[in-house]
Amino acid sequence: MKKKIITSLFILFTCFSVGAVLSIWYIHDSTERLSRVIELHQVENIRRSLVLSLQTVQADLYSVKTGFARELDSIIGNVRILDKASENCTTCHHSPELTKNLQEMQKLVHQYQDYISYYITGSANENRLEKLKLQAVEQGNNLLGITQNMSHRSSRHLETLSKNAMDNVNKVKTIMFITLLGTLLIAIFVAVKLINFVTYPISNLLEATRKISSGDFGFTTSYRDSTEFGELAEHFNIMSITVKEEYEKTQKEIQRSMLAEEALSESKKRYELAARGANDGLWDWNIATNKTYFSPRWKSMLGFEEDEVKDAPEEWFNRVHPDDRKRVESEIAGSLETPTAHFICEYRMLHKDGTYRWMLSRGLAVKNESGLVARMAGSQTEITERKIAEEQLIHDAFHDTLTGLPNRVLFMDRLKHADRRAARHKDYIFSVLFVDLDRFKVVNDSLGHAIGDELLVAVSQRLEECLRPGETVARLGGDEFAILLEDIKSNNDMEHIINRIQNKLEMPFNLSGNEVFTSASIGISLSVAGYVNPEHMLRDADIAMYHAKLNGRARYEIFDERMHAHVVARLQLETDLRHAIENHQFHLNYQPIMLMDTGKIKGFEALVRWNHPNRGLIMPAEFISIAEDTGIILALGKWVLEEACKQLSIWQKQVACDISMGVNLSIKQFTPHLVSTVKDAILHAGIKPESLILEITESMIMENAESASKLLAELKLLNVKLHIDDFGTGYSSLSYLHQFPLDALKIDRSFIAKIGIDSDEKLEIVKAIAALANNLNLDVIAEGVETVEQLAHLRHLNCKNMQGYLFSRPLDVESAGKFLRQSLNGDGESARKQKEG
Numbered sequence: 001m002k003k004k005i006i007t008s009l010f011i012l013f014t015c016f017s018v019g020a021v022l023s024i025w026y027i028h029d030s031t032e033r034l035s036r037v038i039e040l041h042q043v044e045n046i047r048r049s050l051v052l053s054l055q056t057v058q059a060d061l062y063s064v065k066t067g068f069a070r071e072l073d074s075i076i077g078n079v080r081i082l083d084k085a086s087e088n089c090t091t092c093h094h095s096p097e098l099t100k101n102l103q104e105m106q107k108l109v110h111q112y113q114d115y116i117s118y119y120i121t122g123s124a125n126e127n128r129l130e131k132l133k134l135q136a137v138e139q140g141n142n143l144l145g146i147t148q149n150m151s152h153r154s155s156r157h158l159e160t161l162s163k164n165a166m167d168n169v170n171k172v173k174t175i176m177f178i179t180l181l182g183t184l185l186i187a188i189f190v191a192v193k194l195i196n197f198v199t200y201p202i203s204n205l206l207e208a209t210r211k212i213s214s215g216d217f218g219f220t221t222s223y224r225d226s227t228e229f230g231e232l233a234e235h236f237n238i239m240s241i242t243v244k245e246e247y248e249k250t251q252k253e254i255q256r257s258m259l260a261e262e263a264l265s266e267s268k269k270r271y272e273l274a275a276r277g278a279n280d281g282l283w284d285w286n287i288a289t290n291k292t293y294f295s296p297r298w299k300s301m302l303g304f305e306e307d308e309v310k311d312a313p314e315e316w317f318n319r320v321h322p323d324d325r326k327r328v329e330s331e332i333a334g335s336l337e338t339p340t341a342h343f344i345c346e347y348r349m350l351h352k353d354g355t356y357r358w359m360l361s362r363g364l365a366v367k368n369e370s371g372l373v374a375r376m377a378g379s380q381t382e383i384t385e386r387k388i389a390e391e392q393l394i395h396d397a398f399h400d401t402l403t404g405l406p407n408r409v410l411f412m413d414r415l416k417h418a419d420r421r422a423a424r425h426k427d428y429i430f431s432v433l434f435v436d437l438d439r440f441k442v443v444n445d446s447l448g449h450a451i452g453d454e455l456l457v458a459v460s461q462r463l464e465e466c467l468r469p470g471e472t473v474a475r476l477g478g479d480e481f482a483i484l485l486e487d488i489k490s491n492n493d494m495e496h497i498i499n500r501i502q503n504k505l506e507m508p509f510n511l512s513g514n515e516v517f518t519s520a521s522i523g524i525s526l527s528v529a530g531y532v533n534p535e536h537m538l539r540d541a542d543i544a545m546y547h548a549k550l551n552g553r554a555r556y557e558i559f560d561e562r563m564h565a566h567v568v569a570r571l572q573l574e575t576d577l578r579h580a581i582e583n584h585q586f587h588l589n590y591q592p593i594m595l596m597d598t599g600k601i602k603g604f605e606a607l608v609r610w611n612h613p614n615r616g617l618i619m620p621a622e623f624i625s626i627a628e629d630t631g632i633i634l635a636l637g638k639w640v641l642e643e644a645c646k647q648l649s650i651w652q653k654q655v656a657c658d659i660s661m662g663v664n665l666s667i668k669q670f671t672p673h674l675v676s677t678v679k680d681a682i683l684h685a686g687i688k689p690e691s692l693i694l695e696i697t698e699s700m701i702m703e704n705a706e707s708a709s710k711l712l713a714e715l716k717l718l719n720v721k722l723h724i725d726d727f728g729t730g731y732s733s734l735s736y737l738h739q740f741p742l743d744a745l746k747i748d749r750s751f752i753a754k755i756g757i758d759s760d761e762k763l764e765i766v767k768a769i770a771a772l773a774n775n776l777n778l779d780v781i782a783e784g785v786e787t788v789e790q791l792a793h794l795r796h797l798n799c800k801n802m803q804g805y806l807f808s809r810p811l812d813v814e815s816a817g818k819f820l821r822q823s824l825n826g827d828g829e830s831a832r833k834q835k836e837g
Contacts, residue, residue, distance in 0.1 A: 008190035015186055018177020023172050048563055055144065058172045064729035106381040107142045115139050201229035218244030283363070283376040285313055286338075292316065301359070301382050302354030321348035321356055328361075335365050335375050343378060348386075357385040400475040402453055403460035411474035412535065413483050419534045420485055422527050434541035435463070435501070438553040440479035443516055445703060454511040455518065462504040466497060472514055479771055482538060498522060498556050506554075519554035521545050526558070543567045574626050576612065581635055585611050588643055589810035592819060593662070593781065593803045596794075601823040602801060603660030606644035607810045608636070628668050637669045640679055643683035647694065647813060652687065654817070655824055660692040664725060667700045682718065687721035693743075693757070697725050701740060709739060716741040723781070728769055744801070747775045749784025752804070754791040763793060771799045 048669040115136035155678040200495045204223040211219040220237040224230055281298025285291075299309045302319065309315050320328050324347035335343035348356040363378025398410035406414070415432065437459065444452035456479065463473045463481060472484040483501075488494050502520065509516045523545030544559035546567070551557065580586060582800045590604040608616040640811045641663050648661040665674070682689050694715065701708040701724075711723060722741060726748040747769050754762035766782075773780040782794050785804030794802060811819055 008194060012183060012186055016179060016183045019183070021174055022159075022175045023179065029168050029170075030483075077826045094140075104146075107148065108139065163472075174428070176253075197227070201225075201227075201233060205233060206231075208236060208240065212240060217247045242775070243586075255302055270381075279382075281380040282362075282377075283316070283380060284375065287373055287377050298380055301357070301380065302349060303493060305549035319350040321350070324348055332363075332376070336376065343376070344382065357382055358384040367804060374657050383619075395585045403457050403475050405460050405464075405481075406472055406474040408474065408476050409484075410787075411472060411476070411484065412538070413482055414472050415534045415537065418484060419527070419537075429488045429527055430484065430486045431524055431526045432537045432541040433485065433498070433556075434525075434538065434545040435481040435483060435520050436545050436549070437505075437523075438480040438521055438549075439517045442703070444519065447511075447514055447516070451511050451514060451516070455509055455516060458509050458511065459505065459518070462507075463501060466500045466504055468497075473796075475777065494524070498524070498569055502554070502556075521548040521553050522546055522554055522556035524558045529559075529738055540564060564740065570626065571620075573623060574630055577610075577626055577630070577632055578622055580610060580612075581632075581639060585613070586636070587611060587640065587812070588640065589649065589812055590647070590816040591810040592816070592823070593660075593801060594807045595821075596800045596802060601659065601660060601820055602814070603691075603814060604648075604820075605662040605664075605695070605803065606640060606647075607664075609837055610638050614672065625664070628666055631668070633666045633668045637666055638681075640664075641677065642681045644685065645681045645687055647693060649685040649687045651817060651820055652691070655820060657824055658688065658691055659820065660691045660693050662695050662719070662723065664695045665700070667697070667703075670696070670700050670708070670711065672711065674711065675718070678715060678720060690721060693723055695723045695725040697727070698727065710825065712740050726783075728765060742776075744776055744781055745769060746781045746783055747799075748806070752782055752784045752794075753786070755793050756787065766794075767797055768801055 368374035525540040535631040595602040781801040
């Protein structure tokens, strides 16, 4: 824009300057011409005066007749005037040519004066005077002619100069008019352009400013050009956007400030409400004056009235528990040295009633203008209940909630302490006892969990009574306890404590009117074994307890390395067992069950065998318990059931005879899902349900007789047969026995094996079982018949079904099939010899 304005002004100045220069030049020229005209007019006036003077003198000369005195005086005066006029004419500034003419004319004037003088002063005769007069007149006429001629030329020159001067003046007028008119037009054009250049962007910017002033922040103008107005519009838009952004930021800040103010106000209200609700006591310690303000609540926390506590800090510190005072003073000193650090301390304070209450004090030191700590203020909260709760939580974290005994964590901590003590004192010996109650599950399930808990509490009390001071008994979980016996001087000391434990636990427990008996299996590990990790002592005591269980319960076993090797082997066997089914390592053997009336085979009992890839053939007694503990028994039992049914179907089709197949069930299989599993096996094999025999133990049905009764009823609806296996070794109740839908009792081999060897006691038991079965309309099957003498006694007892090595060992599928065919063909003796071979 500046460039446009400068350019416009330059054009105006140039136009005006050109006109002015031309006008000045013409005015200067006209001025010179007019000066010349004026000079010529002056000369012309002088010449006219000269002419008039000449004419006057000439007239005087012609009129002289008589009385010369008066005429001569007039002539002399006129001649003087003429001389003066000629002098004035010659003294003016004229052109060189005019000056030369004037000088010649002056000479003639002087000559004319001379003639006049001669004439006037002449004393000659009249002729002479006349002649002088005529000469004077002639000279005057010449001079007059010259003068008139010069005047005539001068007049014409003056007229020419005057005309030229007027022409120049007219030109100046014209130039001035054109200059002024052109300048005016250009000025108008420039003004219009400048107005457009200025007013349009200004109007845009003005409109934009109105928008912004009305609150439309961020409004931008669409005006764009390369001038300063364009730059101004661009900066204006940037400014508008910036203003909008800053305005929005300011609004947000204002909003945040308002929210913060509201939050602060709300926080103050909450703080006041919380302070009232929390009943915190406030304190303010003026360091300079050593005065302390204690709020009424602070005083009431300690049981004091308003006027019973002074404003000295000693009122605070003197009531702090002696064991806590140094720590409190140290914490306060640290906060005073580092004012930015908050003072937070828990301590006990003496209440007016003489008891100590736990307090939580918080505070902050404040500096004055000099940078020195001037005061310290804070609050105090009573946390007695919280500290009690924390102590209880800590106690609960290390103690059993039911019995109050130490738990595994605390026991292991004390065991580690004992181990470190043994490392320092070589003659220091300690041991770990792992105690597990026998048949606790029976008590828990039959009498209920509440009675079971009472039993655990009573057992824990008796165990504590058996120990010496400083020794630890802990409950590890369930019915498992651990005992740490320290500073054992001899094996007799340890055995004495163990016997006392066994005797105490064998005494009856009276639990809510129920008399309960129990015993314990105990495993022992000794520190003399040189354990690196104390946890291994507890592990080995657990292993020893497991062996005590296996060896008959209600006894103790001391750990040795063979037990650990056994456990490791068991663990490896468990690992191998998990892959045995999918790797098809199991197979079934079949032991015949003989019918004594005909001497022929009645059926088979399916017996599972494990072909281990490394150990060879493994019998069920070694892996069934592991399978039950790990849950593998479910998959294994299902496979045995399905495989036995399939083989039974094959044999029934081959011999066209109804033979039966007995399958042993585990207690882990005795669930509601058993019914569908049996049903599916029967359907898939295509056998008659009544040819399938499910063999169960007494413990399976007596642990929960009611649910067992329902499950047996459902199985019976499938038309399968139900036999109680190993009868006589369990604890079946005769009152319950007749309620179950059973088909036969299998006399355990332990009773059969003693016939003819031991006293007649075992025979009487067998006789009683056979009588019981007959009374309940149940068949009797004798297991483990191995001698002819046993066979004779069993025949005498009218036992019609027998099974044992006397007839056949368990056979593989091919041998069992051959035995079946020979037996049905009447060659039972050949079959028996085949099995012996």
